Amino acid sequence: MKRDKRNRSGQAYGLTVLTPVLEHRLTALAAHLDTFGPEDASPLARVAGTHFARWVILEDVVYEGGRQRRDNLKAPRLLFTSNFDGPLDAYLEALRTELGDDADAVWGHCAGYPGRADAAAFAAYFRAHQVQSALFFGAYGDQTVSEVQSNLDRRTRLIEFAMAAQGLEPAELQARFQAEFMA
Numbered sequence: 001m002k003r004d005k006r007n008r009s010g011q012a013y014g015l016t017v018l019t020p021v022l023e024h025r026l027t028a029l030a031a032h033l034d035t036f037g038p039e040d041a042s043p044l045a046r047v048a049g050t051h052f053a054r055w056v057i058l059e060d061v062v063y064e065g066g067r068q069r070r071d072n073l074k075a076p077r078l079l080f081t082s083n084f085d086g087p088l089d090a091y092l093e094a095l096r097t098e099l100g101d102d103a104d105a106v107w108g109h110c111a112g113y114p115g116r117a118d119a120a121a122f123a124a125y126f127r128a129h130q131v132q133s134a135l136f137f138g139a140y141g142d143q144t145v146s147e148v149q150s151n152l153d154r155r156t157r158l159i160e161f162a163m164a165a166q167g168l169e170p171a172e173l174q175a176r177f178q179a180e181f182m183a
Contacts, residue, residue, distance in 0.1 A: 022110065025110075052081075075111070
């Protein structure tokens with residue numbers, strides 16, 4: 001599918017969704033987003049396969065002069081962007097189920113959001129508001145989140161091993177290395 005090719009880098013998929021925020025709900029949405037912690041404290045950390053994701057509130061577009069057309073948003077928009085492992089349909093279902101009440105608490109401030117109870121309506125809403133990528137590059141395109149985490153763990157273990165093994169005789173160094181990394 002042509003759409004998927006523009007949103008893919010290796011096995012990773014880049015999703016961008018832009019939804020209109022309901023009138024007079026901007027402050028409540030911002031306050032709710034402010035309750036989320038960074039990194040592992042974010043509800044987005046619960047969504048398996050997510051490499052990176054974030055929400056951004058856009059109150060208007062910026063005019064940069066020159067030949068750019070001067071546009072204004074009729075309503076603020078909630079920008080959701082994520083890159084993740086696997087196909088879009090599976091990720092949308094993971095957003096619906098793994099975000100749980102947080103999905104409704106965030107997108108419930110947006111026009112036309114059907115709620116997460118109806119899986120088909122939830123997926124259709126996101127597809128209807130999806131912005132296709134002009135260019136998507138995934139930093140770890142051919143590696144899944146678990147592979148990246150495994151590689152980072154191995155790197156940490158190797159650094160710790162190198163620090164602890166300084167000064168060992170070659171035979172002892174080899175034996176410890178094999179015990180640590182070849183088992």
